[in-house]
Amino acid sequence: MKKIVMIICIVMLTLPFVYGQDKGDDYEMFVNHGSIMLIIDPDTGDIVFANLAAADFYMCTVEEMHKKNISEINTLTPGEIANEMAMAKLQERNYFNFKHRICEGDVRDVEVYSYPVKYNGNEMLFSIIIDVTERNLTEKALKESQEREKDNLMKVVYASVLIVIVFAVLTGIIYHSNRKLEYLTKYDPLTKVYNRRVTEENYYKLQAKQADIKVVMVDVNNLKFINDTFGHIAGDKMIQKVARYLLNYFDEKDIVSRVSGDEFVVLSSSVLSPETIEKDIGEQRFLIGNVSFDVSAGCIISGHEMTYEQAFSNAETRMYSLKVSKKEKSLLRIKNEIMTLYTHAFKDAEHEIKMVTKIAGFIAENLDMNKDDMDDLLEAARFQNISMGIIDQKEDMKTHPEKSYSILCALGVKYSVANTVLCHHELYDGSGYPKGIHGKEIPYSARILGIANAIYSRLDEDVVNYLNQNKESHFDKMIVEEVIDQGLEKFLNTLSS
Numbered sequence: 001m002k003k004i005v006m007i008i009c010i011v012m013l014t015l016p017f018v019y020g021q022d023k024g025d026d027y028e029m030f031v032n033h034g035s036i037m038l039i040i041d042p043d044t045g046d047i048v049f050a051n052l053a054a055a056d057f058y059m060c061t062v063e064e065m066h067k068k069n070i071s072e073i074n075t076l077t078p079g080e081i082a083n084e085m086a087m088a089k090l091q092e093r094n095y096f097n098f099k100h101r102i103c104e105g106d107v108r109d110v111e112v113y114s115y116p117v118k119y120n121g122n123e124m125l126f127s128i129i130i131d132v133t134e135r136n137l138t139e140k141a142l143k144e145s146q147e148r149e150k151d152n153l154m155k156v157v158y159a160s161v162l163i164v165i166v167f168a169v170l171t172g173i174i175y176h177s178n179r180k181l182e183y184l185t186k187y188d189p190l191t192k193v194y195n196r197r198v199t200e201e202n203y204y205k206l207q208a209k210q211a212d213i214k215v216v217m218v219d220v221n222n223l224k225f226i227n228d229t230f231g232h233i234a235g236d237k238m239i240q241k242v243a244r245y246l247l248n249y250f251d252e253k254d255i256v257s258r259v260s261g262d263e264f265v266v267l268s269s270s271v272l273s274p275e276t277i278e279k280d281i282g283e284q285r286f287l288i289g290n291v292s293f294d295v296s297a298g299c300i301i302s303g304h305e306m307t308y309e310q311a312f313s314n315a316e317t318r319m320y321s322l323k324v325s326k327k328e329k330s331l332l333r334i335k336n337e338i339m340t341l342y343t344h345a346f347k348d349a350e351h352e353i354k355m356v357t358k359i360a361g362f363i364a365e366n367l368d369m370n371k372d373d374m375d376d377l378l379e380a381a382r383f384q385n386i387s388m389g390i391i392d393q394k395e396d397m398k399t400h401p402e403k404s405y406s407i408l409c410a411l412g413v414k415y416s417v418a419n420t421v422l423c424h425h426e427l428y429d430g431s432g433y434p435k436g437i438h439g440k441e442i443p444y445s446a447r448i449l450g451i452a453n454a455i456y457s458r459l460d461e462d463v464v465n466y467l468n469q470n471k472e473s474h475f476d477k478m479i480v481e482e483v484i485d486q487g488l489e490k491f492l493n494t495l496s497s
Helices: 002-019 024-032 052-058 062-066 078-089 133-186 196-209 223-230 232-249 274-283 308-345 349-366 371-383 397-410 415-423 444-457 463-469 477-485 488-496
Strands: 036-040 047-050 095-101 107-119 122-131 213-220 255-258 263-268 286-288 291-293 295-302
Touching (some): 036 052, 052 062, 078 107, 196 308, 213 232, 213 274, 223 232, 274 308, 291 308, 295 308, 308 349, 349 477, 371 444, 444 463, 444 477, 463 477, 477 488
Antiparallel strands (some): 036 122, 107 122, 213 263, 213 295, 255 263, 286 291
16 A cells, blocks of 8 residues: 555656656646655666755755766675566566665665656656654664564573472472382391381281280391402392292281391291291291302290390390200201212312322321321311302302312311311422411411322322422422321322222
8 A cells, every 4th residue: 555655656756757846836846845856867876866855865965966877875896786677677576675775874774666758758757755764763773672572482492491300309309209219118128128227117016906916037048258358249139039938938917127237137926926937937948049048037925015125035045045056056057068069069079188188197197297187188188179159150260269268167166177278289399279378387188288299180190200200399398398298209109999
């Protein structure tokens, strides 16, 4: 609509030029009109006429305007200007948006409405220029303001969404943390049974409901042995196995709790007698590394007036008395099981034990070793390779003296026996293992056992010659010479016969 009105105005204003410049009043109206008007030669771009409003806008006189070319005003290139004027001349386009230079160097945004007219007999372009700089600045500022408002709104939305997400995450964390904290205040994280605090609380609740409560104290036997031999992870698995067994053995309503490292307390209303409970639990076996381990259990009936501390102490005392009574038998069983694993893993193991023991006994007798020391030596000869039954075959077998030593110590074997086992691969010149000690630093019984092992491993060779060749490097020279002098060859003949 705006363009239609502007075109009508242009047509009316062009009437003086259509009918000639001498139309007095009409011409004066064009010259003095407040709108900026130019007549331009479309072929050259020269400004052939400009009104006073145009001279004021472009900040020069009318005469100066008549000397200008449109290219001096329009910021487009000459080619672009010529193309635009050609379209206006052909009436293909009459409305334009340009940037015009003012004489003082300022550039203004303008809207141009152009229409072909006859002027002095030539076809010209009559243009009305409207300064829209301020309007454009206002529109730009409004658009930028709207964009800022939109950006601010989006920032508020994003911030709100982020706050909601953070709140939801924090709520979830707090909720799960509270649940975890609540869980930890009631349950033992390793075994998933109750902890000590819950047991004490429930003791008094149960005591208020019934006169007698069976309080059962359970303790893992030989946990240190498990940790030292199989590792602490195996020790944790043992504790977990015991927990699962107790949960299955007792009723769901009974309270099973872990009160310390390897100790459990059970509050039970079982109809079974304390003796039956103790026997059942004490005879249960738990397999770790193909070796069976057990626990000790002590059960007492808590009276109505007995405090938790008293009941706990009485059950613990009962449990420890039973633990002590079965300790020796339990250790012997473990030792035999491990030795069985060893003899099953190595087909010649039993023969080797028998022969090395005989050879060590022969050496000890000829060295006039006293009975106690000889007994220790022979025990070391029997159990020197005990760890090889449970060592992973991928492991370095040179670790077996240390592991055998650790096992024997845990099983309560005399230190002199365990130490002989530890050092039986040491050599007189210090080139042995595991400690690399030499000479008289090597225990006497270990030097004898080392020679006995060397003799057994070379029964099909010239043993005497081998011992003589190594009597100062690998073996104690005095022991070797004494044994040879006392008839070693004759003794070996009896072994092979």
